Amino acid sequence: MTRLTTGGLIDRTTVLSFSFDGRPYAGHPGDTLASALLANGVHRVATSVNRGRPRGIMAAGVEEASALVQLEAPFPEPMLSATTIELYEGLVARGLPGRGKLADRPDPARYDAIHAHCDVLVVGAGPAGLMAALTAARAGSRVVLVDEQPMVGGSLLGTRGELSDWTATVLAELTSTPEVLVLSRTTAFGYYDDGFVLALQKRTDHLGAAAPDNAARQRIWRLRAKQVILATGAHERPVVFADNDRPGVMLAQAGRTYLNRYGVLAGNRILVFTTNDSAYVAAVELAEAGAEVTVVDPRTDLAPFWAAECARVGIAVRPGHMVTGTTGEERVTGVHLAAYPSGGASATVHCDLLLVSGGWNPTVHLFSQARGKLEYDAELGAFLPVAGLPGAGVVGVRVTGAAAGTVSLAGCLAGGAAEAVAALRDLGVAAQPVAPPPVGTDRVERAGLVLWTVPVEISLDGSDLSDTRFVDLQRDATVGDVLRAAGAGLRSVEHVKRYTTIGTAHDQGKTSGLIASGIMADALGVDMAALGTTTYRPPYASVSFAALAGRDRGAIFDPVRVTAIHSWHIEHGAQFEDVGQWKRPLCYPRRTAFGGLEDLPAAVARETRAARTGVAMLDASTLGKINVQGVDAGEFLDRIYTNIISTLKPGFVRYAVMCGMDGMILDDGTVMRVSDTEFVLTTTTGNAAKVLDWLEEFAQTEWPDLRVHLTSVTEQWATIPVVGPLSRQVIAAVAPALDVSNEAFGFMTWRSAEIAGIEARICRISFSGELAYEVNVPSWYGIAVWQAVFDAGQPYGITPYGTETMHVLRAEKGYPIIGQDTDGTVTPQDLGMSWVVSKKKLDFVGKRSFSRAENLRPDRKHLVGLLPVDRSVLLAEGAQVIADPDVSQLPVVMLGHVTSSYRSVALGGTFGLALVRSGRDRIGERLFAWQDGEVVPVMVTGPVLYDEEGARRDG
Amino acid sequence: MTAEHVSPSKLLRPLSPLDGWQAAFDALPNVVAVTEIAFMAQLNLRVDPSGPAAGAVAKVLGSALPTQPCSSTRSGEYQLLWLGPDEWLILAPEGAGPELETALREAIGGEPGAVTDVSAQRTTLALSGCASRELLAKGCSIDLHPKVSPMGTCVQTLVAQTGIIIVARDETASDFLLVVRASFAQYFAAWLIDAGVELTGAC
Amino acid sequence: MQLISCPWCGPREEAEYHYGGQAHVAYPHDVGAMSDADWADYLFFRDNPRGPFAERWVHAAGCRRWFNAVRDTGTHEVLAVYRIGEPQPELGTQASR
Numbered sequence A: 001m002t003r004l005t006t007g008g009l010i011d012r013t014t015v016l017s018f019s020f021d022g023r024p025y026a027g028h029p030g031d032t033l034a035s036a037l038l039a040n041g042v043h044r045v046a047t048s049v050n051r052g053r054p055r056g057i058m059a060a061g062v063e064e065a066s067a068l069v070q071l072e073a074p075f076p077e078p079m080l081s082a083t084t085i086e087l088y089e090g091l092v093a094r095g096l097p098g099r100g101k102l103a104d105r106p107d108p109a110r111y112d113a114i115h116a117h118c119d120v121l122v123v124g125a126g127p128a129g130l131m132a133a134l135t136a137a138r139a140g141s142r143v144v145l146v147d148e149q150p151m152v153g154g155s156l157l158g159t160r161g162e163l164s165d166w167t168a169t170v171l172a173e174l175t176s177t178p179e180v181l182v183l184s185r186t187t188a189f190g191y192y193d194d195g196f197v198l199a200l201q202k203r204t205d206h207l208g209a210a211a212p213d214n215a216a217r218q219r220i221w222r223l224r225a226k227q228v229i230l231a232t233g234a235h236e237r238p239v240v241f242a243d244n245d246r247p248g249v250m251l252a253q254a255g256r257t258y259l260n261r262y263g264v265l266a267g268n269r270i271l272v273f274t275t276n277d278s279a280y281v282a283a284v285e286l287a288e289a290g291a292e293v294t295v296v297d298p299r300t301d302l303a304p305f306w307a308a309e310c311a312r313v314g315i316a317v318r319p320g321h322m323v324t325g326t327t328g329e330e331r332v333t334g335v336h337l338a339a340y341p342s343g344g345a346s347a348t349v350h351c352d353l354l355l356v357s358g359g360w361n362p363t364v365h366l367f368s369q370a371r372g373k374l375e376y377d378a379e380l381g382a383f384l385p386v387a388g389l390p391g392a393g394v395v396g397v398r399v400t401g402a403a404a405g406t407v408s409l410a411g412c413l414a415g416g417a418a419e420a421v422a423a424l425r426d427l428g429v430a431a432q433p434v435a436p437p438p439v440g441t442d443r444v445e446r447a448g449l450v451l452w453t454v455p456v457e458i459s460l461d462g463s464d465l466s467d468t469r470f471v472d473l474q475r476d477a478t479v480g481d482v483l484r485a486a487g488a489g490l491r492s493v494e495h496v497k498r499y500t501t502i503g504t505a506h507d508q509g510k511t512s513g514l515i516a517s518g519i520m521a522d523a524l525g526v527d528m529a530a531l532g533t534t535t536y537r538p539p540y541a542s543v544s545f546a547a548l549a550g551r552d553r554g555a556i557f558d559p560v561r562v563t564a565i566h567s568w569h570i571e572h573g574a575q576f577e578d579v580g581q582w583k584r585p586l587c588y589p590r591r592t593a594f595g596g597l598e599d600l601p602a603a604v605a606r607e608t609r610a611a612r613t614g615v616a617m618l619d620a621s622t623l624g625k626i627n628v629q630g631v632d633a634g635e636f637l638d639r640i641y642t643n644i645i646s647t648l649k650p651g652f653v654r655y656a657v658m659c660g661m662d663g664m665i666l667d668d669g670t671v672m673r674v675s676d677t678e679f680v681l682t683t684t685t686g687n688a689a690k691v692l693d694w695l696e697e698f699a700q701t702e703w704p705d706l707r708v709h710l711t712s713v714t715e716q717w718a719t720i721p722v723v724g725p726l727s728r729q730v731i732a733a734v735a736p737a738l739d740v741s742n743e744a745f746g747f748m749t750w751r752s753a754e755i756a757g758i759e760a761r762i763c764r765i766s767f768s769g770e771l772a773y774e775v776n777v778p779s780w781y782g783i784a785v786w787q788a789v790f791d792a793g794q795p796y797g798i799t800p801y802g803t804e805t806m807h808v809l810r811a812e813k814g815y816p817i818i819g820q821d822t823d824g825t826v827t828p829q830d831l832g833m834s835w836v837v838s839k840k841k842l843d844f845v846g847k848r849s850f851s852r853a854e855n856l857r858p859d860r861k862h863l864v865g866l867l868p869v870d871r872s873v874l875l876a877e878g879a880q881v882i883a884d885p886d887v888s889q890l891p892v893v894m895l896g897h898v899t900s901s902y903r904s905v906a907l908g909g910t911f912g913l914a915l916v917r918s919g920r921d922r923i924g925e926r927l928f929a930w931q932d933g934e935v936v937p938v939m940v941t942g943p944v945l946y947d948e949e950g951a952r953r954d955g
Numbered sequence B: 001m002t003a004e005h006v007s008p009s010k011l012l013r014p015l016s017p018l019d020g021w022q023a024a025f026d027a028l029p030n031v032v033a034v035t036e037i038a039f040m041a042q043l044n045l046r047v048d049p050s051g052p053a054a055g056a057v058a059k060v061l062g063s064a065l066p067t068q069p070c071s072s073t074r075s076g077e078y079q080l081l082w083l084g085p086d087e088w089l090i091l092a093p094e095g096a097g098p099e100l101e102t103a104l105r106e107a108i109g110g111e112p113g114a115v116t117d118v119s120a121q122r123t124t125l126a127l128s129g130c131a132s133r134e135l136l137a138k139g140c141s142i143d144l145h146p147k148v149s150p151m152g153t154c155v156q157t158l159v160a161q162t163g164i165i166i167v168a169r170d171e172t173a174s175d176f177l178l179v180v181r182a183s184f185a186q187y188f189a190a191w192l193i194d195a196g197v198e199l200t201g202a203c
Numbered sequence C: 001m002q003l004i005s006c007p008w009c010g011p012r013e014e015a016e017y018h019y020g021g022q023a024h025v026a027y028p029h030d031v032g033a034m035s036d037a038d039w040a041d042y043l044f045f046r047d048n049p050r051g052p053f054a055e056r057w058v059h060a061a062g063c064r065r066w067f068n069a070v071r072d073t074g075t076h077e078v079l080a081v082y083r084i085g086e087p088q089p090e091l092g093t094q095a096s097r
């Protein structure tokens, strides 16, 4: 066992059992899966994706590039880093060979999202972040502090409890301050515009099967901050050498963290290979914990303090040396050493843990995502946020602590407070920096050596395919791959990234990206500053699609709009279709004599027959409706529609078409004149919002002098067309006070009348060609009036019908559906509706375009009817219409396409509408529709196939 | 989503968009309370706030129209909600619509303006309880903190992809009026109830 | 999620707005007298600069008002918003409300 008996932030009084790769293990609360595995002596965790090499745990946090696992219980989740999984009772995991496997069943967990607003958002609860948050909190600001760990402290968590009393005090103060929100287990993964930061909170992951059902397992915080302070710390980076990927090769700070935070001594014979002073504290602490430690440092001028400390605890130090390779299989067993930089005097030293430190990469991801500029610091070997230069920083975004390149603890504490003061000053708040806790002298005495890889023969051809000097462990990408990229002529780090895939894995190259750039710079002999870095993009850490989807799934995925009559449709067995966001009855299948349900063709045949021969009713409430008021309302509508509206008298209704500036049909509908100064117009169901925006744009921007106001009344009115030769009797029955005769109530007029005691507006308009009355009532009464009409229609066999029947009825009459029979390239003239285009009006939207040469071409596509020669063949909507049935001659000349196609009882077979080039000149011609690999002969007809003379509309 | 069974006895009565939903609202944790205020009279009013009609309208309403964007005022039984620089939604008690519409149209007279009865266009929900703001924050991007959105604030925005009017009705941001389009009401109610699943215990 | 300031309602998320194309393209006076080429020029051609660009936007999910905005097409930064009828602010000035 490598678990120490004391020390760390784990609860040894509680034992958590878990399983890894099929074997049972035990750990404690406070462990990660990685620390628990190490505590059980398990170093090999995964297998590399391409080369099948054993891989272990190389870090103690989100930067882990190697230890990928798949969780199996309580719910399968692939591609997780063992270093970021908090241990829980019953955890089942297995190591991955690079790729995971998605669950084959729905995830039962809840996920959600929530918005939060603050004056100051602090990302990172390390020393700098805590000071920043505390300073802002004491100033009375609204503060959000997010941190990815389950407890605050940041880098302090990897120490021997340094400042632990202080962090506890700060946390207590923050959590008890009103308007301060501390979010732990929360990773800010993206900076977007205007202080908008997305953060993923893992809320119940650590509870395993004990997670409550009603709590969202993960939550996306949509944080909107006036000021953002990034105290995101730094990630240690390794140095590359041969066989640097063996289990047991770990970052130095990770080795220290496993010791101090988790009470795990990850090795007994430890070799620390460092290019800088920061790893010495790890070496000393591990030695004091009982390990035999050797330090290898390529530098020759060692810091006196650390030399003395090493001597004190018995650490052998090999200055002027480097690690050139390792031995071992499942775990490192030894290290090859050589003099630096010559490579001479090589030797092999036994060890069971190799800790490596090549320096630190400030975590500048969010700053860079905010378009903050980065500058290469040759001394640190890292890109740092540029601060204080005009235009270099980002308004409202500050970086502090190790993320800003600050090395000392005292500097981080002071910096955090200072940045908070500066941020508050920008908000107009005068604040004092809180006093930092006392800390010891910082022990970084000598500059680090920037070393990306131990010296090797630089060969641009990178021909050694057995290269084991791994730059990106997760992608199995090596120094040789980088050199091959350079040899192939690539000069941009972005290209090298794509060529080698370095930095494209789940860890996004947190430890490898900069090294790849460094190797590239060395190989090309260019300055690192000039080479730059690859672009940092969200997400900073992996975010599951389930979390991103949140509650936008299942029944509440997208708004479902229903009419006031919806519950009646459900009760009467309607089959629904989606029309935009609306649910509309498609048809109302009845029980058949055999106990089954009618299929769609049978239901539609019955419903259309009722409308053509008896009486039927439709819920048309989804039609868009716009109230237009004002003394200039008529003038306004004259300018919008192609036909004249201002001459319409109160009590009358007119069909009208509106076009875009280009003369193409935008929408159609009816216009009802209520009074001299008031109209109600309808739009197609899907276009209601678009048309209102369109009208408002003209009213507000082009013609602000017109006194006209537009108000949506779509849901104010329930709309019920009562259709068919017997509709007059039904309306007479429900509206006894209304004279329903054709003489008193003619086509294209409307009347106010009471239906079942409810004030209604009834329009004599028809979208079927039949005698029809469109009943409009305030939608509260929609269902009552629907039922009243239904009851009154019983003696006449009234039949509710759905959208499919509506389509058959209108298509038989050649009435186009805007957006189905048109596609934004169709003029009214193309539809054969020149009659709807006023010749008298001086101007209206689109008028000038009708005389453009393109719109006068005789070979434009026209709306025509198509009758299949075999009237049992249903044309496919979208099928191409061609003249020559020999499709072996390429290219086949396309004349147009089928826009609508139905079976018709009234027409005794199938029929369609189509847009066909010069279609009106082809009436009587035989053409072909190409569908399902066959040519279907069709006859071209005019678009009106039923009751061409219009004899039926008055009953 | 539940469909209310329509019994014949109800058919001569109006049916609100959220008829039958109260039981589901009542099942929410007691840190929030949701109630549909059905059948409220709602009139959309358009006048030039600096023109003579605005004064005449104010006499009818007993209060000047609020001209501060995103605000509202109460005047007796009326609530006057700012919807735009020349647009307001007047909320009035059930049944008051036709008379008020006539009075407002008369007040406007020949001046530019419009009055439209939109009582059935939207329905209204009263949302209260100490977790109200948290509940809305699950879909609302607007900061409803009482310092930012004090009592009377009236914003039009999107919550759960649904256009909605939110009126802050108290000083602690725990009492809101939510005015939602009738066709979206059931979806929005389902969304609210789902958003409330996690709310437990006290605030 | 970018914030755009409605000249009436103040900053709101961009999802509340719809885009309306280039601003200050007046509808021509006597369209009947225009040549096909001139009409096509009005109909189909708009500026496409890199940098500040005056555009129409509508606060579709809010107050339904159309307004103008000057947006830097290179950075998406909204440099100014102003109501219909108000003059376009001097470019380069941060005249947003």
Ligand SMILES: [Zn+2]
Pocket: C006, C007, C008, C009, C010, C059, C062, C063, C064, C065
């Ligand atoms: Zn607005």
